[in-house]
Amino acid sequence: MSTGPTDRMLTVLIVEDESMIGMLLEDLLEELSCKVLGPANSVAQSMALIETGGQTLDGAFLDINLRGEFVYPVADALLARNVPFVFITGNATHGIDPRYGAVRTLKKPFMASAIERAIKHFVEYRTNF
Amino acid sequence: MRLSAETWLRYGFAVLAMFVAVLLQRALDAHFTPLPPYIMFYPAVIIVAALGNSGPGVFSTFLASFYAGYVVLPPHDSFRIQNSGDVIGVVIFCATGLLVSLLAGLFHRKRAREKKLSAQSLRRSEDHFRILGEGVKGYAIYMLDQEGTVVSWTAVAEQLKGWPEHEVLGKNFSLFFTPDAVHSGRPRQILEIARAEGSFHEEIERVRKDGTHFWAAITLTALSREDAKPQGYAMLARDISDRKQAERDIAASRSRLLSIVNSALDAIVAVDSAQRIVLFNPAAEAMFGYTSAEIIGQPIERLIPHRFHDLHAGHLRNFAAGAAVSRSMEGVGSLSGRRRNGDEFPLEASISQGETEGGKLFTAILRDITQRRRAEAHQSLLLGELAHRVKNTLAVVQSIAAQTYRFSRPEDFYATFCGRLEALGNANDLLTSSEWKGATLNDIIAFSFAPHNVQGMVARWATHGPRIWLAPNEAVTLSLIFHEMITNAVKFGALSGNKGKVEINWETNESAVMIHWREHDGPDVNPPAHRGFGSKLLERAVRHEFNGDIKCDFHPAGFECMLRLPLSEKVKVSA
Numbered sequence: 001m002s003t004g005p006t007d008r009m010l011t012v013l014i015v016e017d018e019s020m021i022g023m024l025l026e027d028l029l030e031e032l033s034c035k036v037l038g039p040a041n042s043v044a045q046s047m048a049l050i051e052t053g054g055q056t057l058d059g060a061f062l063d064i065n066l067r068g069e070f071v072y073p074v075a076d077a078l079l080a081r082n083v084p085f086v087f088i089t090g091n092a093t094h095g096i097d098p099r100y101g102a103v104r105t106l107k108k109p110f111m112a113s114a115i116e117r118a119i120k121h122f123v124e125y126r127t128n129f
Numbered sequence: 130m131r132l133s134a135e136t137w138l139r140y141g142f143a144v145l146a147m148f149v150a151v152l153l154q155r156a157l158d159a160h161f162t163p164l165p166p167y168i169m170f171y172p173a174v175i176i177v178a179a180l181g182n183s184g185p186g187v188f189s190t191f192l193a194s195f196y197a198g199y200v201v202l203p204p205h206d207s208f209r210i211q212n213s214g215d216v217i218g219v220v221i222f223c224a225t226g227l228l229v230s231l232l233a234g235l236f237h238r239k240r241a242r243e244k245k246l247s248a249q250s251l252r253r254s255e256d257h258f259r260i261l262g263e264g265v266k267g268y269a270i271y272m273l274d275q276e277g278t279v280v281s282w283t284a285v286a287e288q289l290k291g292w293p294e295h296e297v298l299g300k301n302f303s304l305f306f307t308p309d310a311v312h313s314g315r316p317r318q319i320l321e322i323a324r325a326e327g328s329f330h331e332e333i334e335r336v337r338k339d340g341t342h343f344w345a346a347i348t349l350t351a352l353s354r355e356d357a358k359p360q361g362y363a364m365l366a367r368d369i370s371d372r373k374q375a376e377r378d379i380a381a382s383r384s385r386l387l388s389i390v391n392s393a394l395d396a397i398v399a400v401d402s403a404q405r406i407v408l409f410n411p412a413a414e415a416m417f418g419y420t421s422a423e424i425i426g427q428p429i430e431r432l433i434p435h436r437f438h439d440l441h442a443g444h445l446r447n448f449a450a451g452a453a454v455s456r457s458m459e460g461v462g463s464l465s466g467r468r469r470n471g472d473e474f475p476l477e478a479s480i481s482q483g484e485t486e487g488g489k490l491f492t493a494i495l496r497d498i499t500q501r502r503r504a505e506a507h508q509s510l511l512l513g514e515l516a517h518r519v520k521n522t523l524a525v526v527q528s529i530a531a532q533t534y535r536f537s538r539p540e541d542f543y544a545t546f547c548g549r550l551e552a553l554g555n556a557n558d559l560l561t562s563s564e565w566k567g568a569t570l571n572d573i574i575a576f577s578f579a580p581h582n583v584q585g586m587v588a589r590w591a592t593h594g595p596r597i598w599l600a601p602n603e604a605v606t607l608s609l610i611f612h613e614m615i616t617n618a619v620k621f622g623a624l625s626g627n628k629g630k631v632e633i634n635w636e637t638n639e640s641a642v643m644i645h646w647r648e649h650d651g652p653d654v655n656p657p658a659h660r661g662f663g664s665k666l667l668e669r670a671v672r673h674e675f676n677g678d679i680k681c682d683f684h685p686a687g688f689e690c691m692l693r694l695p696l697s698e699k700v701k702v703s704a
Contacts, residue, residue, distance in 0.1 A: 018521055020670075023528055108524035
């Protein structure tokens with residue numbers, strides 16, 4: 001791992017409709033020296049953020065259920081851009097569309113260490129491609 | 130030997146006839162030249178023999194001969210008749226008299242025999258009638274005269290109706306009718322119909338001697354000879370109480386069954402072996418939208434969506450071929466029905482089969498489970514929602530804990546954290562009362578003040594503004610925002626003294642609701658040395674949740690804050 005988070009700030013998108021949780025993630029990511037996009041609380045808002053700042057996007061945390069709206073279009077947009085992401089869900093894993101079965105999932109409430117692992121995953125991803 | 134009165138009469142008549150003949154002879158002799166002595170005796174003997182039979186005939190012949198020989202023929206007062214011509218006359222008379230008597234005897238005997246034969250035949254026919262009447266079990270046969278008076282009776286009739294022969298002969302047959310029928314003139318009507326049409330038949334309620342009623346099938350036949358005028362009526366009555374009772378039992382059982390079928394909440398549909406609907410109860414009418422009249426006789430496929438027709442036919446074949454009398458259709462997957470308007474709906478069915486006189490009958494009991502399916506779906510949605518919300522809330526708690534930890538002094542952590550949890554709990558209560566549909570701004574503020582509403586605090590805050598509705602997440606966030614502001618006011622602001630007040634006014638323009646928080650009459654205002662979680666939370670929450678902004682001003686007269694929340698689907702003016 002020649003290039004660590006310190007080489008260049010990791011840019012991470014947060015999609016989370018619960019503002020308190022968004023804030024928590026924001027704080028945790030900032031502590032890990034990440035630049036945060038969002039938190040976005042809807043698919044439309046997320047897509048707009050991807051359009052404008054998506055060029056340098058290194059990863060994303062996606063809450064699956066945004067007040068009844070599924071985050072999958074955002075996931076598809078990120079897959080198309082080859083951006084790694086993890087899901088955040090309050091539901092058990094079986095609530096996830098099987099198409100995204102391979103995607104890592106963080107369950108609420110989450111440990112700071114889980115966020116760290118996700119960030120490491122994003123860094124590895126950036127290193128390998 | 131004792132002689133009968135009739136014999137005495139006949140012989141007396143012979144004596145009398147002779148006496149009359151003698152008197153007539155004497156009378157005629159006085160006016161005419163002496164007549165032949167037998168001129169009056171011939172007709173007398175003939176009359177006596179004709180009316181009185183051969184015995185009196187012979188008797189009167191001899192009486193007349195003695196009288197002629199002793200009195201009339203010379204020598205008088207003696208039987209020694211001198212004139213040979215007279216002797217011949219006596220002999221001829223006697224012979225004629227005997228001959229007449231003999232003929233009369235033959236004639237009488239013939240008549241007597243005929244009479245006897247006729248009587249025998251009558252007796253035999255009466256016997257036949259009686260045997261018929263009493264031999265035919267269960268049928269009371271009796272006769273009525275033209276007026277309906279009972280003129281013959283049988284043991285069976287007695288058995289059936291209870292009256293013995295001697296009590297009923299000579300009585301009118303209206304005796305056997307119920308009082309109502311008698312009152313309405315039914316007995317006479319029946320006679321008239323029978324007279325007009327030859328016979329009459331009906332099933333009618335009748336009365337026994339003991340007053341009990343029974344049902345009888347009666348046939349009244351007018352009896353007439355060639356001249357067409359009825360001589361009377363033959364009545365044939367049969368007790369049909371058992372049959373009537375059976376009919377009533379069947380009707381009662383049928384009506385019981387019908388009332389069950391008609392009042393059942395489940396649809397009941399029966400089809401025959403040709404798959405045609407033969408029974409369709411009101412619940413089925415309500416379920417499928419067809420009336421019973423229009424669907425009876427139609428194929429069952431009318432009630433099944435097209436794509437299930439083959440499947441259904443297969444199920445039915447299997448069921449018909451199987452030994453099971455009834456079964457639930459739960460195992461065959463989800464079933465659907467088709468309403469008249471083409472709508473499909475899920476249903477639950479059990480089916481039974483039975484042999485009836487008309488062939489095999491399949492009965493399905495159906496329940497529309499649209500509501501249940503909807504409720505189940507709703508329930509599973511609610512469970513998912515609950516799981517989601519619980520996990521989310523835990524994450525929110527986590528967030529609050531993390532940020533409280535970060536921005537507060539360790540000795541303040543517990544109290545601050547608990548205060549925020551309480552605010553979160555209150556916001557949840559408020560939303561639960563609206564089934565998580567949302568809350569109004571007014572209610573959010575009131576719930577946020579609730580933990581501080583002691584010792585006259587109620588009078589120290591006031592709100593004014595139009596009715597604003599917020600979606601659940603926005604309501605929770607705004608609750609936390611107001612919690613922070615109220616906590617600050619109570620700790621450091623206007624509510625920390627005894628007199629200070631808080632006014633919260635809001636108004637809307639076309640794009641946003643502007644909430645103006647103003648404290649006044651409180652202690653001196655000092656801007657805080659460092660901005661803790663409270664103010665950071667205010668700014669971030671307003672930005673993240675509402676895409677709005679907040680401006681705080683530590684004005685010397687009192688803390689003021691302007692909160693701008695853009696209007697959206699989640700924040701709107703409500704009626």
